[in-house]
Amino acid sequence: MVERPYTLLSCGMSIDGYLDDAAQERLLLSNEADFDRVDEVRAGCDAILVGAATIRQDDPRLLVRSAERRAARVARGETPNPIKVTVTGSCAIDPGAQFFTAGEVDKIVYCASPSVESAQAKLGDVATVVDGGEPVDLHLVTADLTVRGVRRLMVEGGGRMHTQFLTAGLADELQLVVAPFFVGDSRAPRFVTDGDFPWGPGRRATLAEVRQIGDVVLLRYALSDRFQPA
Ligand SMILES: NC(=O)c1ccc[n+]([C@@H]2O[C@H](COP(=O)([O-])OP(=O)(O)OC[C@H]3O[C@@H](n4cnc5c(N)ncnc54)[C@H](OP(=O)(O)O)[C@@H]3O)[C@@H](O)[C@H]2O)c1
Numbered sequence: 001m002v003e004r005p006y007t008l009l010s011c012g013m014s015i016d017g018y019l020d021d022a023a024q025e026r027l028l029l030s031n032e033a034d035f036d037r038v039d040e041v042r043a044g045c046d047a048i049l050v051g052a053a054t055i056r057q058d059d060p061r062l063l064v065r066s067a068e069r070r071a072a073r074v075a076r077g078e079t080p081n082p083i084k085v086t087v088t089g090s091c092a093i094d095p096g097a098q099f100f101t102a103g104e105v106d107k108i109v110y111c112a113s114p115s116v117e118s119a120q121a122k123l124g125d126v127a128t129v130v131d132g133g134e135p136v137d138l139h140l141v142t143a144d145l146t147v148r149g150v151r152r153l154m155v156e157g158g159g160r161m162h163t164q165f166l167t168a169g170l171a172d173e174l175q176l177v178v179a180p181f182f183v184g185d186s187r188a189p190r191f192v193t194d195g196d197f198p199w200g201p202g203r204r205a206t207l208a209e210v211r212q213i214g215d216v217v218l219l220r221y222a223l224s225d226r227f228q229p230a
Helices: 032-043 052-058 067-075 113-123 138-147 159-167
Strands: 006-013 047-051 083-088 107-111 128-131 152-155 173-178 206-213 216-222
Touching: 006 032, 006 159, 032 067, 032 206, 032 216, 047 052, 047 159, 052 083, 083 138, 107 113, 107 138, 113 128, 152 159
Parallel strands: 006 152, 006 173, 047 083, 047 152, 083 107, 107 128
Antiparallel strands: 173 216, 206 216
8 A cells, every 4th residue: 555645734823723814815923934944844845735715815826935945856856846736626716826827836636526627627727637536535635646756745724624634634743833913703714623633632642842933833743653753
């Protein structure tokens, strides 16, 4: 059996557990030093995955910002940027989104079976569209990414994506950054939604590292025996 990619979940949240506020503009939770740390983590991965709602809401580029880190990837025989991956049921994603237009790197859209045909017509020129089942099965996604050569996968949100990786037992590591403020608005998305998580009061996750980065704190949790501390 082919082992799934080492899967690292990365997330910034407010003290009260929100990923964003309820406004249209993207909420910046982290600080420059932490954005740079995230850039380094990105540069060490083969693929970055976000949910379709994050593409619609934030229009992220999902590229490695540092020229030195891109050059180091190329020197290792890799593409300058990791592959971009998303998951959608509706396929209501704009082909003009920066997910598709920024960076000359493969983009993969795992689409729910009923939307595959329309996804192919809409996104076939800008991405590889893969039938992911109905709803998209993350076991299938990670297995398919393994076949495509992805050994290290970074999941950058949003909350519904994190929830599914955690509840499906498909996460090896969680990097959670807590920003020093409250959002205080239950209309905003949370780090996770309701779910049957493998870690509860009777099975505590392993806290592997606590690091202060300016005014935020990084908490690293080891979620599987594959956890890589370095
Ligand atoms: N602070 C941070 O670190 C951070 C990082 C990323 C995002 N965010 C924030 O998080 C918010 C978005 O999070 P979210 O939880 O609402 O959404 P999300 O996880 O980004 O995306 C959810 C969408 O992904 C698709 N999807 C997920 N699982 C699926 C499955 N199994 N089968 C088919 N489709 C599936 C669906 O797309 P369709 O609707 O197209 O069917 C669903 O609506 C935004 O406000 C963003 O700013 C924050």
